[in-house]
Amino acid sequence: MRDFLERLAARRRFGVRPGLETMRALCEALGHPERELAVIHVAGTNGKGSVTTLCEAALRTMGLRVGRYTSPHLVRVNERFLVDGTEASDAALAEALDEVEAACARIGAEPTFFEALTACAFALFRRAGVRLAVMEVGMGGRWDATNVIEAPLVSVITRVALDHCAILGDSLEAIAAEKAGILKPGRPAVIGAMDPRARAVIAARAAALGAPLHDAAQEIRVAASRRTVHGQTLTCESPNGAYPAALTRLAGTFQAENAATALCALERLGEQGLEVPPKAFAEALRTVAWPGRCQLIAEDPPTFLDGGHNPDALRALREALRSMHVRRRVALVCGFCADKAVGEALREIAPLASAAWAVPLANPRGMAPADLAGLLRDAGVPTALVAESATDGLAAATAWAQDNQGTVVVCGSLFLAGEILAAEEGLGAPDPSEAMRAH
16 A cells, blocks of 8 residues: 555645546546546535445445545545545555556546545545445535536535635535536536525525525435434434434434435435435444544543544534533543644634643644644633643543543644544554655
8 A cells, every 4th residue: 555655645745736638638547437437426614525435334334336536535545545445455546556557657647635635535436336425525516526527416515614724615505515516517417505605606606507406404304313322213204205214324414414405315316216214324323433523542541533624514513511410520632733723713612611732743834732732721721731742642641531520622633633533543653644745
């Protein structure tokens, strides 16, 4: 796998580039594997990963051969590519990259990290005989590499919030317009619960394209009960009828919203001849896991790992923790990228915290821990300390929580979540991601 990553890095390294010209040329050189796929295409600021994995799990439960493509990865790049619920092997990824590199050589293309990975997904799925896939947008939508998908089964947009503002725009309306770029003429569209300003932009785009729009918040009712640190029971109801109650490991109030969005998307498949039985969706809820999102990684003291890094995500995390009635004295372990709205995000989670440890990220974009500790204090955290590493911060917070009968919450970045998971599993440093910057 190291060879795979080095070969990717030797191309255009990491970065973002507007436009789809390179991806379209690369897909043509590959023989258009993306056109051989029936795709559920999922965009959004928060929740798109959970919706993607729920849709994939439901289809797989039906016995269908299905692929899943998500980003970013937490520990290993293989996590991004699933075939029938199994991560792609190093050998399968290497073969796909061989095919992509040969296509690049023929046309003289130099793709970005994410473009190359997306092309690998298309090649890998074709090699594996996959004809049905659920694919998550990497960033935005309009110029995202996955947007070479021309006629998706359904386009899905989850909750829109302010994030990646330097690239996508500094207002909800601007960001929603970028997300709405995945909508296609005449193809069904589903939106999750969101701010009315974002909804209006997406609805206008759908109307202009003649794309039938379905609002999951209006069409799907999800009732949550028995919320604990281990998950919750969700009962769903749609215009098509009631779904069996299911105990899911997806913790947090926001996952009820994501379940509604996923179910609304899956019901659009029934209109196209692919009926998803209620028991298949209930089984997906029971079996699905989505690491790094309000994930319980230890029980004594209770320790939650969440990659939330924007104000909307940390507000959802705060509400989730309160709904689970966690021990009230909370120790935070925080690491943020400096280009995020860190102060605003911290004000959402700070009311829960009695103490916090600011940690560095293994990422050149990471905020200096001393600066982060200052922002934690400004947000109202009574005690904010600096740790030399993520694992040191977690150890200190764990000791504090044990002494004070409290709860540990790790948040601020998916990079931090990946580093903690890799350390917990003894895997060393996570594989690099496209969100890194060349140095």
